[in-house]
Structure formats: C-alpha cells, structure tokens
Amino acid sequence: MTDFLLYEQTGAIVTLTMNQPEQRNPLTGNTAVAEFLVAIDRIHDDRSVRAVILTGNGPSFSAGGDIREMQRQSTAEVSEMDIRHDYRRGIQRLTLALFNLEVPVIAAVNGHAIGAGLDLACMCDIRIASDKARFAESFVKLGIIPGDGGAWLLPRTVGLSRAAEMAFTGDAIDARQALEWNLVSRVVPAEELMPAARQLADRIAVNPSHSVRLAKRLMREAIHSRLDSILEMSAVFQAVSHKTDDHREAVAAFLEKRPANYGR
Numbered sequence: 268m269t270d271f272l273l274y275e276q277t278g279a280i281v282t283l284t285m286n287q288p289e290q291r292n293p294l295t296g297n298t299a300v301a302e303f304l305v306a307i308d309r310i311h312d313d314r315s316v317r318a319v320i321l322t323g324n325g326p327s328f329s330a331g332g333d334i335r336e337m338q339r340q341s342t343a344e345v346s347e348m349d350i351r352h353d354y355r356r357g358i359q360r361l362t363l364a365l366f367n368l369e370v371p372v373i374a375a376v377n378g379h380a381i382g383a384g385l386d387l388a389c390m391c392d393i394r395i396a397s398d399k400a401r402f403a404e405s406f407v408k409l410g411i412i413p414g415d416g417g418a419w420l421l422p423r424t425v426g427l428s429r430a431a432e433m434a435f436t437g438d439a440i441d442a443r444q445a446l447e448w449n450l451v452s453r454v455v456p457a458e459e460l461m462p463a464a465r466q467l468a469d470r471i472a473v474n475p476s477h478s479v480r481l482a483k484r485l486m487r488e489a490i491h492s493r494l495d496s497i498l499e500m501s502a503v504f505q506a507v508s509h510k511t512d513d514h515r516e517a518v519a520a521f522l523e524k525r526p527a528n529y530g531r
Contacts, residue, residue, distance in 0.1 A: 272302040279317035288325020296333030317472035322375040331382030375464035386417035403439035475513035
C-alpha cells in the first residue's frame with residue numbers, strides 16, 4: 268500500500284495530497300492520522316513554509332471514515348470505552364492539529380468531501396472547490412454523529428441553520444450550492460483547481476510570514492473569545508509586529524514606491 272499522504276514543497280508552498288484514491292481517501296482504518304500529524308509537525312518546524320494546499324488524488328477529496336472500521340467498532344469485542352479512546356487518540360488529534368496549524372491551509376476540494384472528509388475541509392482556513400465537488404455531513408445516514416468535531420466546525424462555517432440541515436438530513440450539496448452557503452469561497456472547473464489553489468497560496472506567501480501567522484492565530488482565538496480579550500491579544504501581537512524587519516521593509520517599500528523584499 269502506498270503512503271496515504273504525499274508531501275511536496277515548492278518554494279514556500281507545501282502541497283499535501285491524500286493518496287488512496289481506490290478507497291476514496293479515508294481518514295480511518297489506515298495511517299492517515301499518523302501521517303497528517305507528522306506532516307503538520309514538519310510544517311511547524313520549517314519556517315520557510317508560508318502556505319499549505321490540501322487536496323486528494325482521484326475522484327474524491329475524502330470519503331471520511333472507513334466503513335469496515337465502523338463495522339469492526341460495532342462488534343461486541345470493541346467496548347464503548349475502546350471507541351472513545353480510538354476517537355480521542357485518532358481523528359480528534361488530527362482535528363486539533365490541523366485547525367491550530369499556524370500556516371494558512373487551503374483545501375482544494377477536487378471531488379466528494381463526505382462526513383469526516385467535509386469536516387476535514389472545514390478544519391482548513393480557505394476552501395475552493397472543483398465544479399465536480401460534492402459535500403455531505405452524512406453521519407446520520409450511518410446512525411452515528413460527527414465524532415471529529417464537525418458539530419463545532421460546520422456551524423461556524425455555514426451558520427447554524429444550514430449546518431443543522433446538512434447534519435439532520437445527511438443530504439449532499441453540489442459545489443454551486445456550497446458556494447451559495449459560504450462553505451467554499453470559489454468554484455472553478457476541475458482542470459483549473461490546483462492552478463487556482465497555487466495562485467491563491469502564492470498571493471498569501473508573498474506577505475510577511477509573521478503577519479499572516481499572527482493574523483490566523485487572532486482569527487482562531489476570536490471564534491471563542493470576548494472582544495476585550497481579542498483586543499488585548501491584538502495589542503500584544505501588534506507590538507511584536509511593529510518591531511520586525513518585515514514591517515520596517517514594508518513601510519520603506521511603500522514610501523519608496525517599490526516592491527518589498529521580505530526576509531525568508
């Protein structure tokens with residue numbers, strides 16, 4: 268079996284590609300979580316990385332949980348506490364790690380993003396979709412619930428009412444409806460998906476790395492913090508930013524009407 272996750276870096280951009288297309292890139296019953304955690308640690312340790320693109324090989328982005336693994340968990344040999352442990356030490360670690368990655372992550376949704384596959388896309392900062400993509404919060408169709416944090420992620424992405432509609436029906440929506448519901452920010456023809464994702468990543472990567480990372484951290488904290496707490500954190504982050512070489516270069520370049528040359 269090939270590695271689940273391909274890691275490719277070109278300049279400041281890392282592309283992570285889920286690579287079990289025959290199984291529709293499942294996130295359980297394989298080494299997906301472990302490989303994601305290794306890749307995320309590698310990105311954290313590499314200060315040259317300024318943006319990440321996450322996509323899937325084949326017709327699917329990710330079909331989510333592996334059905335055979337779910338069948339195993341339903342047997343008498345596996346206890347409720349075993350399942351709880353599997354979730355906490357498995358896919359929930361991926362949720363926390365990817366959501367809290369400092370570098371911006373673009374989900375380039377090439378095909379079906381189903382169940383945990385949809386929630387994986389919601390862990391990313393930006394989602395762009397192929398016109399062939401479809402999305403479903405489909406856990407209810409299998410008699411289970413989003414065990415990976417989808418009940419927290421999806422309402423914050425599309426709003427409570429639309430998240431409830433998706434979670435309670437399990438029905439799929441196409442790329443155009445996903446755009447209307449703000450699940451994705453852009454829909455492009457399938458053949459243009461990766462060039463569009465790379466172009467967007469390049470637009471992010473040209474900016475000072477510290478500024479992008481701190482802005483992402485503020486946005487993440489703002490999801491569950493009070494305004495006064497975010498203002499205080501913003502003041503601290505801003506004080507740090509004002510003293511960086513990149514800020515001084517940005518101001519000088521603006522005043523001198525020339526492109527900025529940031530340190531790498």
